[in-house]
Amino acid sequence: MIRLFDFFFSLLGLIVGFPILVILFVIGLFDTGSPLFRQERVGRHGRPFTLVKFRTMRVDTASVASHLASSASITKFGHFLRRTKLDELPQLWNVLKGEMSLVGPRPCLFNQEELIEERRSRGVLEARPGITGLAQVSEIDMSIPVLLAETDAKMVRNLTVKAYFKYIFMTVFGAGQGDRVSK
Template identity: 80%
Template sequence: MIRLLDFLFSLFGLVVGFPILILLFVIGLFDTGSPLFRQTRVGRNEKAFTLVKFRTMKKDTASVASHLASSSSITRFGHFLRKTKLDELPQLWNVLKGEMSLVGPRPCLFNQEELIAERKKRGVLNYRPGITGLAQVKEIDMSTPELLAKTDAKMLESLTISDYFKYILMTVTGSGSGDRVR
């Protein structure tokens, strides 16, 4: 049921949001010259996939988890995208393709070995990663791997359709501040 909702909502979001996506893409061209950011992430069953987002940091920023990146690398437009969470919109493509869900644990990088080990121990990697979830609305980020993995596991063990809509609504209305940057 959740996969069907993911498919329908992501398709709807991409079609209805197309003008916004184009506008943000064009503004991003002027901001960084390269508005889309692609990064290999850990997916379901530890399978690699390419996550797509709007670029919020300068092109030469090191490919590290957000909490390890310097805030000086975020562009002015990037601050706006992060604050409004519009940088996440291109991930609807990942959801449509079945690589992600709207709700699930945020996908990590392969070099985040401690988080991968904690998630593996708790079975979190058996699920599709998501755009938002319990950890995101509670502002738990990847800087605390054990707490994040425990929160992800707790969410996945008890995820209902009601929770699915609740986490999406909480995210859209401003709960959670996104990934922290030092």
């Protein structure tokens, strides 16, 4: 049932949001010259997939987890995108393709070995990664791997249609601040 909601809402979001996506893309061209950010992430069953987002950091920023990146790397437009969570919109494409869900554990990088192992041991990698979820609305980020994996496992075990919509609405209406970056 959730996959059906994912497909419908991601398709609707891409169609209705197309003008916004185009505007953000064009502004991103002026901001960094490369408005889309693509990065290999850990997907369902631990398989790799390419996550797509709007770029919020300079092009030359090291490919590390957000909490390890310097806040000085974030562009002025990137700050706006992160604050409004508009940087996540291109991930609707990942959801439409079935690589992600609107709600699920945030996909991590393959070099985040501690988090991957914690998630594997708790069965979290059996779920599709998501754009938002319990950890995000609770402001738990990837800098605390054990707590994050525990929270993800709790969400995956208890994910109902009601909880699915709750996490989406909480995210849309401002819960969570996204991934932290170091000062």
